[in-house]
Amino acid sequence: MTNQVFSPSRRGLLAGLGGTALTAGLRLPAAAQSGASLSLRARPGTIPLQAGGTGQAVWMLDTDQAGALRFGKGDLAVNLSNELPAPIVLNWLGIDGAAAAEPLTGQAPVLPGGRASFTVPLRQSGTYLVNALVPEGAPPPTAGRALIVEDSPPVAVDRDAVLLIEEWRFKSGVAVAPGTAPDATPAIYTVNGQLNFSLNVKINERLRLRFINGCARSPVGLKIENHDVRVMAIDGAPAEPFTARDGQLVLAPGSRVDAFIDATRAPGTISPIILHDGASPQTIARLIMSNDAPVRAAALPLSAALPSVGLPARLDLQGALRAELSLDPNAQWGSPVKFDAATAPAWRVKRGRTAVMAITNPATAPVVFRLHGHHFRLLDRLDDGWKPFWLDTLMLDKGQTQRIAFLAEYSGRWLMEATALNWAAPKLLRSYAVE
Structure with a gap:
């Protein structure tokens, strides 16, 4: 205990x-x-x-x-x-x-x-x-x-x-x-x-x-x-x-x-x-x-991994589109009320291609970033591998840069969210396009 x-x-x-x-x-x-x-x-x-x-x-x-x-x-x-x-x-x-x-x-x-x-x-x-x-x-x-x-x-x-x-x-x-x-x-x-x-x-x-x-x-x-x-x-x-x-x-x-x-x-x-x-x-x-009878005589053995949900086993990093994204709130981010779907996306990627994005938080406060439409891998520092899980949300401390990668599988315009960890901070949006 x-x-x-x-x-x-x-x-x-x-x-x-x-x-x-x-x-x-x-x-x-x-x-x-x-x-x-x-x-x-x-x-x-x-x-x-x-x-x-x-x-x-x-x-x-x-x-x-x-x-x-x-x-x-x-x-x-x-x-x-x-x-x-x-x-x-x-x-x-x-x-x-x-x-x-x-x-x-x-x-x-x-x-x-x-x-x-x-x-x-x-x-x-x-x-x-x-x-x-x-x-x-x-x-x-x-x-x-x-x-x-x-x-x-x-x-x-x-x-x-x-x-x-x-x-x-x-x-x-x-x-x-x-x-x-x-x-x-x-x-x-x-x-x-x-x-x-x-x-x-x-x-x-x-x-x-x-x-x-x-x-x-x-x-x-x-x-x-x-x-x-x-x-x-x-x-x-x-x-x-x-x-x-x-x-x-x-x-x-x-x-x-x-x-x-x-x-x-x-x-x-x-x-x-x-x-x-x-x-x-x-x-x-x-x-x-509870004081009820045990469900079984002994605990079950450790579980194997959950079944795959169809996310790719590997990502082609060498042939990937490379993009950079700043979480600076003044860098073309806007509130949901002011979001205009006709505004050009931050970047575009062809469907079926891997996208690698370097995300930087230059602000003086931590920011949470969320990618819509796709799950992503968090890359290792040298882009020579990735963490053994998928994410759609990532925290970046002030001054931090993280690199993520995903397979651009679904066509469309997708949102990206950025919100500082401050109760009064606004939610900010941009978009990217898979074509």
Whole structure:
């Protein structure tokens, strides 16, 4: 059992983000679906964000499904109705190649009282996040929704649980949106919309925990006490499995990590899940060992890697297009409200070619970068190899340069996001084109 205080510094969080961002009775996920549909209502709502307090006004993406949205692979018909007093466009974090659903280049904002219908191709199983791009300065914050595309063939686990972590900040006792209120109070964090989240688990039960950092501006470090944590996927794509050191994970805003945990502690053991945002640690969830009979006589052997989702085994770096991208906010980046789809993209690449991009953050603050449309590899320093996982989101410390590579597989105009790690910082956008 570990009792040490989990207190990484903010620089420690950034260092972690630069490296990873990080049988009988088993549950079998649903098979792939065809012709699935999803109706979303963007509407005002409330959630309790303070113990014993009244609900705080937020904007929500409401459906007839409670919790995470789960679908099999295939085309997903989406119907969106906007009941908010502001335009809205959906942002599908991690879904590759969904040109018709791409915010601002494929989908225009839906005006108040308006509706939109489009199709999202769910080609790859994994853990994703749906949130909303709304005008900066909108008074209430917006809650996101976890989206799970089930594995096919199924991956056998006893429990498949989503932990969607979101941050909330207040001014004069009222929850405020990111991009506003530089003097907002320190964050309160929820898991699946709850201030106190717990899972009761049985001895030798295998858990698949899908951690999603739904925070708008904060990277988070997570420590799962008393258990080995085996990382299986990052940003929705299978990784070469590895055991997280000291049970610790680091996630950039918008990042996702799937981890397997085998519950082997004694009945009654409570294992806190501790979050650290660079300021102070706090317990956001708990795994509670039940007194029920064990699921099986002994823990399962280590899992093999998750099935491939079709991302290329190798990338042609020698024949790659080479591009440079500065995250300087004055270097042709603009807000979602001012984004013009007719503006020339930052660069163009032919479909089927590998693209290598050197991304530099010359700013005086860390910035989170997100690539739409494609997953990428984080290259080694000499471009002689890459890390054994795929990403769609990357943290860059001030003054840092990172190189990424991806296969330009999907034609279209795709967004790139850059946001400084500051609650009041605006979200900035540019685009690239695959032709």
